[in-house]
Amino acid sequence: MFSSTKASQNKVSKQPLSSPINLVLESLQLYRSHLWLMVGYSAWLLLPFTAYFILSFFPGTNPLVLVLEFIFSLVELFITFWIGIIFIFIVHATKEKQPVDPSVLKQKTLAILQPTVNVLLIQFLFVVLGFILLIIPGMIALVWYAFPQTAVILDDKKGMEAMKYSKSLSQGRFFRVAYRLIGGPILIGIVYSILVAIVLSFASAFSNTDAITVAGSSNLPAWLDLLQSMVGIFTIPWLATYMVMLYKELRQTMEIQVDKSLSQ
Numbered sequence: 001m002f003s004s005t006k007a008s009q010n011k012v013s014k015q016p017l018s019s020p021i022n023l024v025l026e027s028l029q030l031y032r033s034h035l036w037l038m039v040g041y042s043a044w045l046l047l048p049f050t051a052y053f054i055l056s057f058f059p060g061t062n063p064l065v066l067v068l069e070f071i072f073s074l075v076e077l078f079i080t081f082w083i084g085i086i087f088i089f090i091v092h093a094t095k096e097k098q099p100v101d102p103s104v105l106k107q108k109t110l111a112i113l114q115p116t117v118n119v120l121l122i123q124f125l126f127v128v129l130g131f132i133l134l135i136i137p138g139m140i141a142l143v144w145y146a147f148p149q150t151a152v153i154l155d156d157k158k159g160m161e162a163m164k165y166s167k168s169l170s171q172g173r174f175f176r177v178a179y180r181l182i183g184g185p186i187l188i189g190i191v192y193s194i195l196v197a198i199v200l201s202f203a204s205a206f207s208n209t210d211a212i213t214v215a216g217s218s219n220l221p222a223w224l225d226l227l228q229s230m231v232g233i234f235t236i237p238w239l240a241t242y243m244v245m246l247y248k249e250l251r252q253t254m255e256i257q258v259d260k261s262l263s264q
Contacts, residue, residue, distance in 0.1 A: 017176055018249060020183030027184075027242040030094055037100065038090060038237035041083045045236070048076035049229040056222035085109050085116060087240035088153045095248060112153050119148045119162045126163065143170055143178045150247045169250040177250065184242045192235045196228050203227060 018026070031038065051072045058065050086105055093100050123145050131138030147169060148162040157165050170177040203224070 017173070017180065017253060020180050020187060023180065023242055023245055023249070024184050024187045027245050028238060030091065030245065031238050031241045033094055034090055034100060035237075037102070038087060038241075039234055041086050042233045042236050044079045044083060045076065045233060046230070048072045048079065049226055051075075053222050053226045081117075081120070082109065083236075084149070084240060085112060085153060087237055088150055088244050091241050091244040092154055092248075095245070115158055116149050116152050118159060119152050119157075122159060122163055123148050140174075143174060143181060146170075146177075146181055146243075147247045147250075150244060154247070155251075169247070169254060180246055184246065185239060188235060188239050188242065192231065195231050195235070199227060199231055200224070 052069070055065055055068060055072075060066075086109055089105055089108055090100055092098075126145050127138060127141045130141030144167040145163055147166040148157070151157040151162040151165045155165065
């Protein structure tokens with residue numbers, strides 16, 4: 001499972017890749033072209049977030065509250081998975097200058113749902129196995145198997161084929177791929193933190209409380225948690241766009257290298 005990369009595959013490392021900041025800026029520009037469509041889908045997450053907020057007014061030890069929290073967690077997981085697939089289709093269509101039709105998106109999402117769930121389970125097992133072995137194999141697995149779901153959706157890969165394809169994207173350039181998998185989300189996370197700080201500043205002004213100090217405490221008030229989640233509604237699509245664009249660049253640079261090898 002965690003065998004070393006073959007020497008013949010090291011040619012891929014010579015292929016240049018965009019820096020994380022360039023990918024972040026490009027993904028922001030692409031995201032802006034369908035901002036409200038993507039935010040509209042992302043807003044579905046407000047349903048479980050609002051439910052958590054309502055449950056916060058009831059005793060946390062109440063068995064019914066615990067059951068409802070579990071149900072809402074499953075709902076949140078499903079919505080996140082569902083909009084993740086939709087975002088991949090939207091970013092791909094926009095990048096390829098194709099029309100984006102919400103009704104077509106729904107049909108495509110339903111058609112791809114089962115194989116995507118299958119590869120998600122395989123991906124989860126591989127990553128967990130890596131962390132069970134040791135921390136380092138787990139981190140390697142996170143990089144190797146970062147894109148199997150995207151491979152299912154955009155390249156019609158299935159099961160282990162999608163896992164192997166995801167791994168092939170980082171062969172010969174593991175650390176450069178890992179750098180972009182970490183760097184981009186960190187940059188977007190910084191922007192998210194700035195936006196949260198701005199929102200909390202306004203909240204402090206209207207509520208006559210030091211919301212920023214309260215947000216840094218261990219017991220975060222439910223209304224502040226909901227407020228931060230609302231900011232996340234706008235940054236989640238941006239992060240999804242970044243990951244799809246990174247996948248497409250890795251695929252393109254790998255295909256360029258393969259074409260060069262075949263022509264020699």
